Amino acid sequence: MKRIVFLSLPALLAAWLLSGLALAGGFGTTRDGGAWWLTLPGGVRFFSIGADTVNGGDRHYREHGYWWEDHYPDQAAWAADTQQRLYAWGFNTRGGWSDPTTAMTLPLVPEIDLGRNSRLHWFDPFAPDALERTIAKARELTAPYKDNPAVIGYFTDNEVGWWNAPLFRWYLGNEWAIYTKRFLWRMVYDHYKGDWRKLLADFVPGEGANSFEDLKKGRAELKLRPGGNGIALIQRFTAACAGRYYELVYKALKAVDPHRLVMGDRLPLYYNQDAVLASRGFLDVLSTNYNVDTPDGWVAPYYFEGLERLTDVPVLISEFFFAADENRSGNVNNGHLMHVKTQAERAVGAAAAVRNFAAFRNVAGIHWFQYYDEPSTGRGDGENFNMGLVDIRNVPYEGLTAALAAANGRVPAIHADSGGRTTPPQPAVIPIRKAAAPVNAADDSLADWPDKAGTRLPWFTVPAPHVPFGDVHVSWNETGLALFNLAQNYADLYLLARDGDFPPSESYRISLDVDAGAGVRHFVLCLVPRPHHLYPGRFELAPKLYRVADDGTLSPIADQGLAQVLDKPLPHIAVELALPAKLLGVDRLSAGQPLSLRIQATTFYREMTMTLGAPAKGGGKHASRTTPVAAVLIDQ
Template sequence: MRRVAAALFRTALLSPAVLTTYPSDPAWACADFAKAPSSHWSLITKAGVSWLGTPCGERFFSLGVNVLDGGYAEREEAGKVWYSWKAFAPTLADWAAEARHRLFTWGFNSAGGWALTPETLKLPTIINLELGRLARFHWFDPFDPETEKRMDELARELVGPYRGSPYRIGYFSDNEVGWWAGALFVFYSAKPASSFTKQRWVETLHRHYAGDWSGFAADFLPPAGIASWEALLATTERTRMRPGGAGINAVREWAGIVAEHYYTLAERAIRAADPDALYFGDRLPIYYDPAAVRAMAPHVDAIAANYNVDSADGWIADYFFDGLRKLSGGKPVLISEWFFAARENRTGNRNNGHLMTVATQNERGIGAAAATLNFAAIPEIVGAHWFQYYDHPRGGRRDGEDYDFGLVDINDQPYQRLTSDLAIANRRVRQVHSSAAISTTPSASSSVILLPHAAISVDDHSLADWPKPSSLLPRLRPSPGAVEFGEAYLSWSEQGLALATIGQDYFDIDLFAYEGGFPLIDAYRVELGIDAGTGPRRFTLFFIPPRTKLHDHPEMAAQLCAGPAQQAISMGCTEVRGAKAAYFGADQPRITAEMVIPWSALGIDAPTPGAQLRAEIAVTSWHRERWMSLSGRPPPAAMEDPQGWRAMRLGNGPQMIETSPAHPVLAPG
């Protein structure tokens, strides 16, 4: 599926009158939600495209904003200036009315998590209940029978203010549970025998290994002196995974079991408390565990996922949503949180982490508008919620996060370029989404792939200089039972052949027990085979995690080696002379990297347009749990058969325009 280029979102300007009125198209929203005939929201599929259905029975694409709460109780506290409605309006109701007017002007039509009540905002709203957290499901003892009782009681209490309101679209049960498989495994391994969940953990492993302790001990490192299932239940020390084994399959199974229990209880509690509402799950945290999504799918109406846009130009990686489509059977998806920050900002935010940040407010507006339309071009997506209404305070909120995420700054002044660009994009969403159905025409696997010409910098830690629509390779085909977990891009220049990859897979530092250097056999890796006419050449790009996390994410290192993966694993890495590689997906478990291999490493001088070559790409996940390749064959078989590699030809340009068209110059911000 191709995406909208950042430059192309401004195909039509809308009149000020259109931009300052609430959408009145009957296919867009109820004319007056307060007078809706019921409080029942639904999901609608029309021509292969998913929509929310309002209580009036109309199609609705939720363009929402998170954190519409009026801000903090005090304007100044702890030496910081915070966004607070008290500085900008005589009453909270007055602030809400002005915020609602602004949002309509900017093309938004709803509210997301952490908002004032729907009746106060008079906006369709999806409410975050924090049900599992408040009921002590997560990181306590979820299989304790009392957990279900707590969730049922809390659900009735939490939905009480919203039940029966036509403005209430539905609920998130929690935010960013994550289903971190390794962390779940290690955490419950150290619980006492009295824990219901520890008992289930041991039962799961006993069943997985058919009672064979030696099989379990080959994959895992139990605590010292533990040599039986009974002793494993009794110990309160951690069990960790050994290198080179197949323990990751048991780890993933355990994550699926815990997730299935959570979604079963959450669905039951929420539907009993408010049967007219939709259930959106728990806002996946810019990553998903396949086992958790499979567990979730039967229980939710739509899958909520937070998303960190893949490139500063608004590019959205197709594999992420195709994987959700296949794992869930085509469930609708809501982007429950997405964002853009800029280093140029009036609040003084430092943008101190790994989330999407660009240099200027102009870049922020262009990228955010393109991302809006790229989301709309995905048929399963039924809404996208911007995070958040106002900037973090200068110096960061209480947990340290310090980003220019706001539509307005800390003084309630709108970022003009961002809001005007989003207004234009938001008004085009319905048109784009209406024509978003997936093509059912199969791609010709035997056709020659045309590689665009592009000067790629490996030093900029960005994919913005890639002609992504034309360099994106056909979808990588995964191992049996898996879905693709990434995608690959190829381009060329006089300097060499460039490869980029965007993917996702979770590595847990605490789970994996090893001595010395990281064992390459368990590394996430990308294998590239190229025959440019002088015989096949092979390269392997490994990703190496650190021993400990210094931030909220482990900073990986990219290691590019000449030759097959097994050669580097067995004999060590041989440097590729003149090549450059960079990993910059700091938000692991999202993995983003690029590399350039000089033509000399392929045995030729710089070629000219029209030159032909053959290539294969294969990707293997952490701990060899799953793989994907261009040919759909297992990596060893695919890479060792150059005759089966795909034919490719060097093109004479990027194949598309990705520069911004002329438009009125606005002051920064």
């Protein structure tokens, strides 16, 4: 067994940097006892606990934001005090956008925007000179770090996203001179074997497009046809673009700085499964930003369990955060990113999130965003959040930093114990736990689900090579069943060719079939897009609950108070449903009561479906259904 090292002491890192180990090889990764770790040069393993933007601030925001000269006589004093604080709070790494000064001994991961500067995504990744161009740019961007032994590796970009439909629309609408347009055209032609009628079953072409040859023209357009399967082709193209990107940046960085880790593009609080699959073999570490799911610090397990199955490298959480409306910098927290009312709630939630992250065996690092609060007037892009460990006047948030120091100190032990953590096999009869209190499906909150671990049903399946795209939790009380679903689903809602209302068949939906003793009742909850009530040009999701007849006919259920979509924009899905006992054909539910159920969740445009239950035998129009699973209501 290798020794676990938690880099919390300045003397440890100073000794490492001054030793020959600093120049003998580089940082690495290792899997020990089932858990992933980073390693120092020389092989000693550690878990990276980082802070982003460990820098002196921005002079342009000096009047309303953090600026080092207002608090220190020189940069050496700033570096010494800042590093001492971070060590005291349990941090051991400088994350993205941090000062690379060698006056600090904290290891460093720079974000270098290699793809953007090499004109890869959104330009022409399949151009013949793409690798040559990327190598040249990589040599330029890594030059400032080549002699800095603290550099672990590089984030290649920030929040690329791999948004499927925008890539498809952009390159299809480009001119024929663009090599990636030609690549896409060939993919479309081959997918339909040159049969235009087959394409028309999946897509509605734009004006003037009546053949494959017409798609070679600039401004060519294809929209999804309701009921078709065009999203599968769009996902194939997304995977091809992502695979090309990861291949180019990996080969370029290994050519110019081979001892540094390639640490990914900081996925934006979401991941496209086909893009992650395409990255295999071209990453040393996969990095992802993450927006904590609920104010109590719950982290939805499907996200990291899915990454473990999709890729064979460790994951680094390159950005997570908690903000509070009560703050000293005047931040207004103007968006959906995690924020709570008080600094006390912030400290509790942030510390819980750290412990939850550390318990995933494929997570090898956690980086907090960010060292100081955003300016009181907001950043240049308008974002205005209390995300700092210190306020804009350089005063620490003592409750937060004390809570993080305690949680960070427990991380190595929690992570060492994570290696044997596995999902238990599905029992013959699934226990459904009783809710601690009646679920309120109209409060824009999941606070009434204190037992999130106990109510999760972790046995959903998706056809390989994909994995479940969300978690489903179920509980009960005497008045009925309750369910919530946390998931991710990017969808370009303008991509669908339609007149009138958005068809339920193309919406995100949860199908629920329950037999509580009065025969099977079939329901479907559809999340239907509608124009946003505040922001022109954007959508919000409205829940619509239906009873499903045996022939598939949908009958709306007056659902006031029965279903809600929490206020999170796509690609985030957070939906809650209360299903009264009377809708199940019984007066009340009770402990020990057996029932059978089957649950399916389907993403927009029917891209993927995850299922609890075994596939139904035979074919026919109900072949997509599943056989029910047995469950029992338990009073705990």
